[in-house]
Amino acid sequence: xxxxxxxxxxxxxxxxxxxxxxxxxxxxxxxxxxxxxxxxxxxxxxxxxxxxxxxxxxxxxxxxxxxxxxxxxxxxxxxxxxxxxxxxxxxxxxxxxxxxxxxxxxxxxxxxxxxxxxxxxxxxxxxxxxxxxxxxxxxxxxxxxxxxxxxxxxxxxxxxxxxxxxxxxxxxxxxxxxxxxxxxxxxxxxxxxxxxxxxxxxxxxxxxxxxxxxxxxxxxxxxxxxxxxxxxxxxxxxxxxxxxxxxxxxxxxxxxxxxxxxxxxxxxxxxxxxxxxxxxxxxxxxxxxxxxxxxxxxxxxxxxxxxxxx
Ligand code: SAM
Numbered sequence: 001x002x003x004x005x006x007x008x009x010x011x012x013x014x015x016x017x018x019x020x021x022x023x024x025x026x027x028x029x030x031x032x033x034x035x036x037x038x039x040x041x042x043x044x045x046x047x048x049x050x051x052x053x054x055x056x057x058x059x060x061x062x063x064x065x066x067x068x069x070x071x072x073x074x075x076x077x078x079x080x081x082x083x084x085x086x087x088x089x090x091x092x093x094x095x096x097x098x099x100x101x102x103x104x105x106x107x108x109x110x111x112x113x114x115x116x117x118x119x120x121x122x123x124x125x126x127x128x129x130x131x132x133x134x135x136x137x138x139x140x141x142x143x144x145x146x147x148x149x150x151x152x153x154x155x156x157x158x159x160x161x162x163x164x165x166x167x168x169x170x171x172x173x174x175x176x177x178x179x180x181x182x183x184x185x186x187x188x189x190x191x192x193x194x195x196x197x198x199x200x201x202x203x204x205x206x207x208x209x210x211x212x213x214x215x216x217x218x219x220x221x222x223x224x225x226x227x228x229x230x231x232x233x234x235x236x237x238x239x240x241x242x243x244x245x246x247x248x249x250x251x252x253x254x255x256x257x258x259x260x261x262x263x264x265x266x267x268x269x270x271x272x273x274x275x276x277x278x279x280x281x282x283x284x285x286x287x288x289x290x291x292x293x294x295x296x297x298x299x300x301x302x303x304x305x306x307x308x309x310x
Pocket of ligand 1: 026027028030054055057058059060075076077078100101103126127128130
């Protein structure tokens with residue numbers, strides 16, 4: 001079996017299996033060994049690590065990861081790639097290939113089954129069509145993950161890093177920066193892939209914080225608020241929040257909280273920092289708890305109506 005990561009090795013495998021690229025799965029295979037080395041080095045993978053690779057393709061980066069990691073669990077959605085992976089990874093007994101959609105995988109269970117519940121390092125050349133859902137799910141499911149090093153579309157890497165007041169700032173920026181410290185590893189031109197993507201690519205490492213940089217009473221509530229604030233970008237935060245189903249925050253409550261923070265009531269979500277969102281969530285959450293408590297004391301249960309989404 002050829003060492004993958006080169007154009008000739010990749011073509012040999014594709015030919016042997018008569019494999020046809022599936023655009024719908026975001027298949028762009030790496031054909032530049034220098035880049036793969038760089039990714040594995042940046043992820044600081046060693047024999048104590050169990051790596052979760054999302055979308056191994058024909059097993060290109062998997063071969064490199066298997067040489068450095070203790071174990072690799074590779075999750076691939078395309079059934080046609082499974083027999084190819086059995087072949088290209090036959091010399092690596094520390095690799096387990098799972099045929100599944102990563103968005104439907106319970107990563108907590110995967111870690112129990114394959115890594116004694118200890119955290120994975122995620123290393124992947126991600127399928128670009130679902131980069132954001134994958135990352136949001138990895139973060140929000142509170143799966144045991146210590147570190148993420150991934151190839152993404154350059155535009156998405158930018159979104160992960162920017163702060164308020166820029167057009168790229170949004171829910172993804174805030175989620176990434178709440179859970180991790182983003183760090184660009186390399187920009188990768190289209191020639192390093194087969195077929196060539198029509199966008200630029202960037203490798204980014206997200207070092208997971210042990211403790212997030214801001215405190216919040218209820219993390220899901222904070223992120224429901226953030227999503228609602230960015231849902232209708234051209235609307236004010238107050239309008240976005242009142243229209244968000246399940247959040248349970250009225251326009252008046254949102255306006256009062258902004259005033260307490262000394263912010264204008266017509267401010268847009270894109271102007272708030274992570275710290276300000278956490279503070280706003282704290283004030284709104286406090287108000288909701290107070291409403292639930294007083295309705296309980298009255299015994300009318302009406303306060304429960306306010307609890308949607310928390
Ligand atoms: N790792 C390989 C490489 O670098 O050459 C392939 C990377 S390619 C950009 C993305 C891979 O993710 C493809 O193999 C594709 O079939 C797979 N994929 C797409 N959607 C997926 C999903 N929902 N779950 C798991 N794998 C997926």
